[in-house]
Amino acid sequence: MHSKKLAYRPDIDGLRALAVLAVTLFHFNKQWLPGGFVGVDAFFVISGFLITGIIYGNGPSFSFADFYGRRVRRILPAAIFVTAITLITGSLLMMPADVKDLSGSSIAAALSAANIYFWLFLDTSYFAPSSETVPLLHMWSLGVEEQFYLVWPALMIIAMKLGGKRLLAASAVIIAIASFAVSEYYVTREPSFAYYMLPSRAGELLIGALLFLWQDSRRVSTAVANVASFVGLALIAVSLVMLDEKGGFPGIRSIIPSVGAALLILGGSNQAGLLPKILANPIARKIGFRSFSLYLWHWPVLAFYRYAYGEPTLAGGITCALLMWGLTELTYRLIETPFRSHSPRWLITKATPIFATSLAVIAVSYVLVQNKGLWSTASGKVYLAQLNQHDFNTKAASKFPFNCQMFKNDPELWTQDRCLIGDKSTPAETLLWGDSNAAHYVGYLKVVAENSHFALRNISHSSCPPVRELKGLVPSAQQQSCQEFNNKAFAESKNYRTVIIGAAWDNYAKANGQAQFEKTIAELASNGNQVLIALNVPVFEELDRMCSAKAIRFPGMDCVSKAIFASTSDSKTNAFLVELADRYPNVSTFGVRDQVCKSGVCSAYKDGALLYYDRGHLSMIGSELIGREVIKTGTLPQPIAALASKAQQLGRNSTQ
Missing domain, CATH: 3.40.50.1110 (SGNH hydrolase)
Known part of the structure; x- marks a missing residue:
């Protein structure tokens, strides 16, 4: 490894904006952008690229403690905050059986295992209409990334010590090929495993890792950057318009948006290119900065709306958009930004409240699961009596x-x-x-x-x-x-x-x-x-x-x-x-x-x-x-x- 810090890339924030807007539009209405779900694949490629760059760039001075400390401060505060608010809101508004399911997924989200939970316990596919009212379903992607962070740094260190960059790249290629093969094998046999689990998703993250390793020692000309950017944009556009859930996903089809995102990142390595300048515009960067919070909030807002009111009307859609952006701004300013910075006493001032909140979420969720989705209060007992009466009145x-x-x-x-x-x-x-x-x-x-x-x-x-x-x-x-x-x-x-x-x-x-x-x-x-x-x-x-x-x-x-x-x-x-x-x-x-x-x-x-x-x-x-x-x-x-x-x-x- 060599000691070379990864420079800030404004175009990557623009790509984040493109990815999160694609996912959000898809979840508002699948017909608007049939392949909008590939925005998650773009996020995976970005993560693989940046994480590999951070680890590789630190060289001999790489510290696991510092790396995981940064990941904790970057991901957990906003994620656990959204999980906690979603859990409390759901426990007050949803039916007991649904609260019980929400509580189970909240525990899994707090433990970075939401993808495993939904693979094992969600009785429908990610794309099924019934999944659209599961408030924490989107946390599966965080589970995939967090599990990747647990494995990939150690593999990088071992590979570099045993065979240097060449062995690291070869290992990444072999694992990526195996991952796409696993994904293609399970996409028709066990679609939930293919969609939610790291073995079938690691290839997308490793495409980003391989991109960093390839371009790290190369200078990309403006002409090559422009070609790469436009080809990458074309692949993303094709994915957004032509791909849909009917054909099965991810499988080998996920290579298309993943390579597209990688080419856009490659093109952005030369900031003189046309598309990198467009992606780096102030509006795109502002959305990119907030992409994580927007991703976290957009799904629960839509899930709660659909749970009660069905598909959003024009007024309902506008209300949802305003609410999710307001929550995004609040979370970005009050949670994400303050917790992200490093301070000498961060283990006390930042890590302690993060883990305390996580434990509180797990404890509250456990109580709700044990109480079958109900609070043990007077109002909870009145509510249960009303539900029982409704059940009797509408019984077959x-x-x-x-x-x-x-x-x-x-x-x-x-x-x-x-x-x-x-x-x-x-x-x-x-x-x-x-x-x-x-x-x-x-x-x-x-x-x-x-x-x-x-x-x-x-x-x-x-x-x-x-x-x-x-x-x-x-x-x-x-x-x-x-x-x-x-x-x-x-x-x-x-x-x-x-x-x-x-x-x-x-x-x-x-x-x-x-x-x-x-x-x-x-x-x-x-x-x-x-x-x-x-x-x-x-x-x-x-x-x-x-x-x-x-x-x-x-x-x-x-x-x-x-x-x-x-x-x-x-x-x-x-x-x-x-x-x-x-x-x-x-x-x-x-x-x-x-x-x-x-x-x-x-x-x-x-x-x-x-x-x-x-x-x-x-x-x-x-x-x-x-x-x-x-x-x-x-x-x-x-x-x-x-x-x-x-x-x-x-x-x-x-x-x-």
């Missing part, structure tokens, strides 16, 4: 014992008393049968039956349409159970005066199931049953069941307006079923569209209460609320009103 119909919905055929349910609903003092002359779309009418029918004094038996099989022929409508693994259930249902239906059938008719219609619908209705009608077809409920494609739960604490959420859509006509499948029913004198239909859709607008909420469990299923409580509404307003469908014991008795007397 299948979670209630009087709803006899099975997931595998169970013949015993046909005789169990718990499957009877309504006025059990009267004989059950009505059978409700079908799949989960029949089951979510149980609450509605239970309320009506109790009010009108009749009883019915409900029984359903998930994902099992009430038809004879199941081919093409049910997965092969479920066909036997479904067929056995339906055979029993067809046989039992003859013992009931009225049969109500319900199903996810739209889904089965898309699989060309209409012919089977017709055969089912024809068979039931010929048995002399009164047949009622329970129509599909309106479907809310973007419904978020947890929105109203989040709104308990998160300010400004408007869940109701997000769960509406304009509609003036029913679905084609429901229209087909109505027409089918009209063919028979003893077949009719009913549904809840009139209660969900009013004045041309469908809403999943009624008086602020969510009626649905998911996009296409009523919750049990929502089903009951609709039942109470039709009773209160006198809008009970005539076929349902006819199930009342008095109505049935009147029908018998008229016949006699």
Whole structure:
């Protein structure tokens, strides 16, 4: 090694600005800059270049203590500050399960192991929409860099002592090639490992290291610098526009932006070049100085916004941009800059508060994990009670014992008393049968039956349409159970005066199931049953069941307006079923569209209460609320009103 201090490079701060803006724009909207995530790769190249230059340039006077002291002062203060604020904010606003996950990632971030944590515990990929609400996900890149800092300096010292610069360069080449090979191997086999882990990312850092070792003893002419800069800029531009997450990343594709960043750094070694001058302009340098704080803050701000409000609107995006820049400026001025400088007593004045804050983050996170994401306070207990009530109010119909919905055929349910609903003092002359779309009418029918004094038996099989022929409508693994259930249902239906059938008719219609619908209705009608077809409920494609739960604490959420859509006509499948029913004198239909859709607008909420469990299923409580509404307003469908014991008795007397 030789003793030659690395000179300040203003163009590198400009490159930092380009990298952080690319990442930030990508995270605002992926369509704006499909490959914006490669800004992280540019950061890796810059880090590899600078770290190698610092170690190599110090020569025999290199000190591990001084090196790691600088890294601690440079990275940890801002990183742990952002982690702490994000943890506190999340613990006050997010759902307990999400707070628990945030706490786990906070511990990992404090230990420089966020990338390992997300590789092991994040149940989705970095690019998946659900990952966009994980507030500390971006800390993975710091984990990669910090782990590189633990390994690379020692390898450099050993290689230089054993074989000088030549062995060091050869070692870096071999490790870089191996890293890109590992990355390419795992990018399709285990994408999370390829994306988050140092073995598959080290190549990008080592491209920067190799660049320093190559150009350290060379003088780059202005002409060569200009060519290198423009080729590098072209590679970065191609990466930003042409690369996207669909093709898998990193893999060997990460070589493109990495080499592009390296060529821009190479071009900047001659400050007379055109692009280095552009990159070194005051605005770019100002952003570059703050690039670390901006990187730290941009993701949590967007993650919290998306967690509560979804994709940013124009106003929301502007608000996020202003907030993240304000936090960036505050962190840069009050945290980054003061802690970065060296002072004789820095271990006491700077290292102590840094590590104390890190330990506090770990301790608080541990407590929150143990408490399942809740603070053990009076307000925390009130909040838990509110969440439990919300969970009960929006729970799926299948979670209630009087709803006899099975997931595998169970013949015993046909005789169990718990499957009877309504006025059990009267004989059950009505059978409700079908799949989960029949089951979510149980609450509605239970309320009506109790009010009108009749009883019915409900029984359903998930994902099992009430038809004879199941081919093409049910997965092969479920066909036997479904067929056995339906055979029993067809046989039992003859013992009931009225049969109500319900199903996810739209889904089965898309699989060309209409012919089977017709055969089912024809068979039931010929048995002399009164047949009622329970129509599909309106479907809310973007419904978020947890929105109203989040709104308990998160300010400004408007869940109701997000769960509406304009509609003036029913679905084609429901229209087909109505027409089918009209063919028979003893077949009719009913549904809840009139209660969900009013004045041309469908809403999943009624008086602020969510009626649905998911996009296409009523919750049990929502089903009951609709039942109470039709009773209160006198809008009970005539076929349902006819199930009342008095109505049935009147029908018998008229016949006699």
